[in-house]
Amino acid sequence: MASTNDLKNGMVLNIDNQLWSVVEFQHVKPGKGPAFVRTKLKAVLSGKVVDRTFNAGTKVDTANVDKRDMQYLYKDGDDFVFMDSSDYEQTTVSAATVGDAAKFMLENQDVTVALHDGTPLYVELPTSVVLEITYTEPGLQGDRSTGGTKPATLETGADIAVPLFLETGTKVKVDTRTGDYLGRVS
Structure with missing residues (x-):
């Protein structure tokens, strides 16, 4: 749990059992009334972007997202196989999760794979x-x-x-x- 006062860009929140990444946030203290936090959130799985406002100091549930450096090994049917660079463990990621990144991936290329509780969320390529x-x-x-x-x-x-x-x-x-x-x- 974290407070809305602690939000940072890139932080992943668990709201209504969905994972949302903070794209941008702004603390607003109007002259009249309580302070609030205006955020732009992006759904991690679908990519949908929404605006959401929280009261200042409200507790929000943060998600534990582990970004790991991996190497793309090969395509296995519709799935992609990656190897963790630190412990050489192989992970299979579905084509839907890889998405458009597949258009620019070569075998043996280094990428970043974001995992939440062992489930791959998305694949990040170099720019x-x-x-x-x-x-x-x-x-x-x-x-x-x-x-x-x-x-x-x-x-x-x-x-x-x-x-x-x-x-x-x-x-x-x-x-x-x-x-x-x-x-x-x-």
């Missing part, structure tokens, strides 16, 4: 990864400086938009949160 383009249309001569983009398929199977001058086999840096092209890697 950017380096991947190779496995297929893209060839760029036309003279299209080098127009600033246009074309679709490209990465080695993980994800499709992103890249500048016209990039070719198959080029390594690119990709933002894992948005799927945007960040630059070419030599």
Whole structure:
């Protein structure tokens, strides 16, 4: 248990038997009436974001979320297998829990897996990864400086938009949160 006065960004709360992550919070002390805490909470499992207001000093139930550094090993059917970097124990995570992170994960890549009572909640990738383009249309001569983009398929199977001058086999840096092209890697 913690008080609403102790809230911090990233803290996970257990409200109505659901896990909610604090996205942002603000302590408000109006000139008239009692103080209160205005929060923006994100559901850990579904990703839904809600605004919620608490009276200042109210007790809230905090959830124990353990973030562990793990290595992605391989895909087993629809599930993904990860290995804990500290004790080499393997954990199987469902495709629904991994979500969009699967589009940018390569085997043997280091990720962070959040666990609550041994149950995987979500997989966190580094903010950017380096991947190779496995297929893209060839760029036309003279299209080098127009600033246009074309679709490209990465080695993980994800499709992103890249500048016209990039070719198959080029390594690119990709933002894992948005799927945007960040630059070419030599």
